[in-house]
Amino acid sequence: MPQPRRPRGPDILDTEARLVARARTGDMDAFEQLAGSHADRLFAVLLRLLGNRAEAEDVAQEVMLRAWRGIGHFHGHSLFFTWLYRIAINEANRSLERSSRRPVSVSIDAEALQVPASAHDQPSIRLEQTQLHKALSKALADLPPDYRTAIVLRDVEGLSTQEAAQIAGVGQAAFKSRLHQARLKVRAAIGDEALIDAGR
Amino acid sequence: MGLFSRTDDHQWSQQHLSHYVEGDLGRRARSRLDRHAEDCADCGRGIRAMRALLRLIPGLEGPAAIRAPAGIFDRVRSSGTDSTNDDGTPAPPSGA
Numbered sequence: 016m017p018q019p020r021r022p023r024g025p026d027i028l029d030t031e032a033r034l035v036a037r038a039r040t041g042d043m044d045a046f047e048q049l050a051g052s053h054a055d056r057l058f059a060v061l062l063r064l065l066g067n068r069a070e071a072e073d074v075a076q077e078v079m080l081r082a083w084r085g086i087g088h089f090h091g092h093s094l095f096f097t098w099l100y101r102i103a104i105n106e107a108n109r110s111l112e113r114s115s116r117r118p119v120s121v122s123i124d125a126e127a128l129q130v131p132a133s134a135h136d137q138p139s140i141r142l143e144q145t146q147l148h149k150a151l152s153k154a155l156a157d158l159p160p161d162y163r164t165a166i167v168l169r170d171v172e173g174l175s176t177q178e179a180a181q182i183a184g185v186g187q188a189a190f191k192s193r194l195h196q197a198r199l200k201v202r203a204a205i206g207d208e209a210l211i212d213a214g215r
Numbered sequence: 216m217g218l219f220s221r222t223d224d225h226q227w228s229q230q231h232l233s234h235y236v237e238g239d240l241g242r243r244a245r246s247r248l249d250r251h252a253e254d255c256a257d258c259g260r261g262i263r264a265m266r267a268l269l270r271l272i273p274g275l276e277g278p279a280a281i282r283a284p285a286g287i288f289d290r291v292r293s294s295g296t297d298s299t300n301d302d303g304t305p306a307p308p309s310g311a
Contacts, residue, residue, distance in 0.1 A: 043291065043292070046291070047288050047291070050288075051283075051287075051288070054283035054287055055281060055282055055283050057283065058281060058282070058283040058284065058287070059281040062281065063275070072284045072286075072287075075283060075284065075287050076284075076286065076287055076288075076289060076290045077290065079287055079288055079290065079291050080290040080291055080294060083291045083294065084294070147271070148274070148275065151271065151272065151275060152275065155275075166272065170269060170272040170273065171272055171273060171275055173273065191237075191239065194233070195231075195233040195234055195237070195239075198232075198233040198265065198268060198269075199229075199230070199232065199233060201268060201272075202232070202261070202264055202265060202268055205268070206264075207260045207261060207263070207264035208260075208264075210263075210264040210265075210267040210268050210271070211260065211263050211264050211267050213267060213271055214263075214264075214266065214267025214268070214270050214271055215267075
């Protein structure tokens, strides 16, 4: 089970709350510091959802603009990053609707997204890992957007079901249904034997 | 004779492999899948494949390699200091 990767210590939340307060008064530096701390992961999510770097960069800028313009509506009842990610998911979906297509890229930045080298660091195994990575990326790209969002937030990002459902804008039961269906589709696309071999 | 036929059990089990590995099945449902998988090579393999999938997917993220573009705040900066939603576009989620 993936573990949440984002540190959530009281100090960080306190710092974040102070930055939110300053950003709400129009302090752009505070906003950039606040949103910037989530920018890399946010961009990775957009890249995975959209499958295209140029489009992800365009949407990322739009997300930040909307967050800046909407920071006055953020009252701190949820974590800032869940609010920011919610904007990102909405913008990614709007972008996909505008282009009326699914992601076209099979391997987004294939070099950058390599499966990390493991103890089995032999050339033939590296090749198999690369092929598996490409196959997994394609299987994700072929999913309907709602299913892809579920897997990216829960399994790739390691968010809790509660956080991921909140970001996706659905209840936890509906979110889990999407997640389970998405995993079944990816499993079917890759094949049991390939998954078992790669997972050893 | 069980409540469900073997075909029912198989189709149901195949649809609930993710629930099973996630721990989302109740006790009776989990037992049903356990019983079926004992005699069904397909479903036993499906459980192992689903577990492998959940181990492999996090490796897709490449956290050290992906960086946000340098210009991610360009539109914010060119919008000036006004942080109000005054352009007629839908506001971000409110009440959060």
